[in-house]
Amino acid sequence: ETIKVNIRNLADLKNACDDAVKEYFARSGNFNRSYRHTDVRLVLGWTAVIIGTGGSAYGYMTPFHESKLIVGVCVAIYVILSSLLGLYITYVEGDNIFLGNRKTFVNSRVCSSTLLANLSHCETTDT
16 A cells, blocks of 8 residues: 655654554554553543533523533633643653554463554655
8 A cells, every 4th residue: 555645744754654653563463552542532532522512501501600610610621631631642652653462472372562663753765
């Protein structure tokens, strides 16, 4: 499968390299991909959105003076969850591209070890 990327856009190049590394390890059959980072990101993001939407709907349906406390709490929770998501992506997930377990067979037992592929950049030539 050929991947076409604008070689003058570094973000596109990095994303294409990251996707290729993920596909390589996932397709080899020797690795089980861990979706822990994706799950945490989805839970934090969707929880923040649901709380924000609920606060907005409550504020729309009730008068301002009755809803300002609830809306304020919802906004504060949204900001906290969004900040936690940003901190998680920056400090926990970091530059990790692929996180999974490698299957090996030793004495008819299945053993697994964690594989962490970490590529900070991809190099290409403009031809």
